[in-house]
Amino acid sequence: DHPTDYSSVLLTTKRARVRHLLETQVICDLRPGEAIPSERELVRRLEVSRVTVRHAIEDLVAEGRLEKSHGRGTFVTGPRIESRLHLMSFSREMRARGLEPQTRVLDACEVPAVVTVAERLGLEAGTPVVRVERLRLADGNPMAHETGFYPAASFPGLLELDLSSLYDIFARHYGKRVTSGEQEIRAEAADTAQANVLGIPRRAPLLVQERVTFAGKETIEFATSHYRGDRYRLQMDLTPSG
Ligand code: 16G
Incomplete structure (x- = not known):
């Protein structure tokens, strides 16, 4: 009685x-980064129609x-990274x-902290921070696009150093080891700028993850990380609360 229903079931x-x-x-x-064969080649190899190949590829994308x-x-x-929620660089x-x-x-660069940044770092607005x-x-x-703010007074000369691992620099050059943090996680659709930087479609x-990080009692970081949703998963251990 519902021919359209049947056809859609078959198609699926x-x-x-x-x-x-x-x-x-x-x-x-294939290894990550390698291209799959052309549609035409897949039609030949799998002996199915071009439309079906196209749909299957769409699903895998x-x-x-x-x-x-x-x-x-x-x-x-x-x-694809499956990350436990922990304090790691x-x-x-x-x-x-x-x-x-x-x-x-x-x-x-060094900039005066705007109110939102200053608040998270526990500084007066306008205090110099390294962005x-x-x-x-x-x-x-x-994998991720990260923007962090660091109190300039805590890290003199930071801009002259190789910034490929900040937590490493903080420990080795400044004797500040990250000891705790507070983190918030939310979902967002990539805007054009994020999409371009991360190589994903707009709206992906x-x-x-927004993080405030401490070295002992000192607040040393306020960072926002935009991770690709298709490459990153978070895992956490749960314990009963309340
Ligand atoms: C992580 C932190 C980021 C920190 C970075 C340091 C999250 C969400 N963010 O990406 O706040 O700046 O590690 O890593 O985990 P690095 O020592 O490699 O620079």
Whole structure:
């Protein structure tokens, strides 16, 4: 009685089957960053229609298994990070997972703290802070875009140093070890600027983490990290409360 319902069920099944074939017969032989064969080639290899191949690819893109690059093709996505919520630097966290961290410093300068930044750092508005904007990569794949503010008085000469790992510098150059932090996590859709920096489509999901970090009683950081939603998951251990 509902022919349209039946046809959509059949289509979904076929689409799911081809999606499975793509994963088990094509993607499994490729490494992250490698391109999948052309649609035409996939039609030949999997013996299905072009439309079905296209739909299956769309599903895998939506799941984050594949990513499209305009005019270049469709690629197997890079590493997916499953992070426990803990106080670790980006560099250490990636190394702990066998990935090579890289940092591209996009901007670093000293500025007077605006009210919102000053409040989080426990400073008077206008107090000099160092603003560091960085793109964080793992094995060459963009993972996060981070902007942090650091009290200039706590870190004299910071701008002259190599800013690829701040927590490392804080410990080695300034004898300040990160001891605790407060963090908030929220979801956001990438705006054009974030999308461009992270190499994702506009409106793609981001996991935003805002952190205030302490070295003992001293507040040393207020940072906002925009992580790619397709490459980052957070895990936490739960204990009963109340
Ligand atoms: C993490 C922190 C960030 C900190 C950075 C230091 C989150 C959400 N953010 O990315 O606040 O600045 O580590 O890492 O975890 P680094 O020592 O490699 O610069």
